[in-house]
Amino acid sequence: MKPTDVLIPVLIFAGMGILFGVILAVAARVFAVKKDARAEQIAEVLPGANCGGCGFSGCAAFAEAVVRGDAPANGCRAGGAACAAKIGEILGMEVTAATPVRAIVRCSGGAGHANLKYHYEGAADCLAAERMSGGDKMCATGCIGLGTCVAACRYDALHIVEGQAVVDADKCVGCGACASVCPKHLIELIPADAKYCVMCRSPEPGALTRKQCSAGCIGCKICEKQCPTGAISVNGCIAAIDYTKCTSCGACAAKCPRKIIREL
Amino acid sequence: MMNILLLMFTAILVENFIFAKFYGCCPFLGVSEKPDTALGMGMAVTFVMTVSGGVTWFVYRFLLEPFHLEYLKTVAFILVIAALVQFIEMFLRRFVPALYSALGIYLPLITTNCAVLSSALLIVQNNYNFIEAVAFGFSAALGFTLAITVFAGLRARMNAADPPRAFKGFPLTLIAAGLLAMAFSCFSGVHL
Incomplete structure (x- = not known):
């Protein structure tokens, strides 16, 4: 073996590398796009x-x-x-701020309220748990509490408290990153000045909800009747607040038998 | 002229890159969610493969062969393709911004698309001349585009279906890909 057997390929490849590098560098200059x-x-x-x-x-x-x-x-x-x-x-123009929003986790199943259907021992990730027949809670819309939303939050506004995710309203900027990763679609963006929220999303009939969780909306419609402005509607055994009509009077929260409508 | 047409027909249908040779399966499965993105990917691949077919032919004939460096062709081709993709990306961004934004992320992804490299290697292996090389690169990429677009159409239909839970998503995608490959295998009986 002659030394040129090694030298020639090295030189050729180094040459090609330099040539392409120079061409690309020149092209980057020539083809530069002017940005605004x-x-x-x-x-x-x-x-x-x-x-x-x-x-x-x-x-x-x-x-x-x-x-x-x-x-x-x-x-x-x-x-x-x-x-x-x-x-x-x-x-160079007038810009009015958009209505600020904040995220809220619409579940109250933490602290042992939600009953379990099995004991989950897997990856600490809600998406993984969701794959295992929808997580360990009996309730199909219960917070799994493994913190996929916590990991998604860039503002340290979400924490797992007593087995469920809770939003820190002071830190939440309302970007909605958590809402898009929650496999249960439990996280909603509501107006930042909203005073009351239905902290449950279970659309199941009342009897079933009672079996699954001791803190679930049973669709009794008391709130609907209490609301003076017609802001609350109960669809499929779950109450929902229309914040464009809500006056934050608190009549609903006062009468909710399950204490699901809560002051924030 | 006739043998160029035959070569193109063979590359597009009989020896389809995806269904007969299993090159470029990654973008085939990854970028076939929607028909228009699939077509975008196909266009980007066609563009790069046609140009790289010609350029790598030159590099092989006039740089590697004279110095007996054929054994380094894989490394050389990857170098050429990577530089070429970068160059094309810059060129498009400056002069054809519409195409650039349509191809988007797929253009840089092609650097690592094995179909592009394998077309360059096949050109060398089959001893094509320059025109054949460009025609082969173009038509092999056209076969790729055909496959990925047809498959994207199938997947769009499948999204509307309600399969058993275990089959939902990727499993069904793989089964459909297998069935489509079987359908394309009927071309393998064509002798030209």
Whole structure:
């Protein structure tokens, strides 16, 4: 074996590498795309958490969409009013803040209220537990409590308390990242100033709900009758509050026999 | 001319990359959720495979063969394909932004698509000339596009169906892929 047998391939490949590198470097210069400077400015005032609450893949994508006019300037829920105002400054227009929202876990099955159908010993992840015949709770809409939403939250606003996820309203920015990962679809975004919420989502008839959980909505319709503004409706044995009509009077919570409608 | 057409027909149907050779199964299963993204992926692959077929032919003929470095062709082809995909991506972003955003993430993904590499290797193995090489790359990719688009159509239909729980999702996808491959195997009887 001659030394050139090694040297020639090495030289050829090094040459190819350098040649391609130079071509790509030149191409990057020649084909550079001019970006709207405003998009970069907007991206800087955004929180930068890439939470996806705006519906775009990240803060940079949202910034570009705002510049193009495809997204509302107040579309960043995490940034809130302050961020909307800064974007307005950059774009040179008046921007009013969107109604702030917060996430809420609509389940009260923690602290042993929900009855179990088996003992789950698997990966500590709600999605994995959901695969095992829908989790260990008898209730098909009960919080599994393994913290997939906690892991998804970028603002440390979710914690597992007594076996179920609970949202810390002070930290929640309403991005909705948790809501999109919850396999039970238990997490909802409600107006941040909402005072009352139905903390259950079980649509089962009352008798069945009682068997499954000692803290479930039985669809008794007392709240519906109590509500002076007609904001509460009971569909399929589960109460729901229409926040556009709710006046936060608390009549429903006072009379709920299961204490499911709670003051937040 | 006739043998070019025959070569293209063979590459598209008889020796379909996915159903007869099982190249490029990853994007075939991964990017076939919706017919339009599948078509986007197919277009991106067609674009890259046609160009890479020609470029790798040149690299092999005029760089590797004269120095007797045929044994390094895999490494050389990967290098060429990776650089080519990068270059095409930049080129499209600048001059054809509509196509660039349509192809989106699929374009860089092609770097690691084994169908592209295998078409380059097959071209060398079969001793094609330059025109045959480009035609082979183009038509093999066309076969890939055909397969992935047809399959995406099937999957769109399957989404509406209500199969038993155990079959839902990926299991049914694999079964459908197998059935489709069997349907395509009828072309293997065609001798040209």
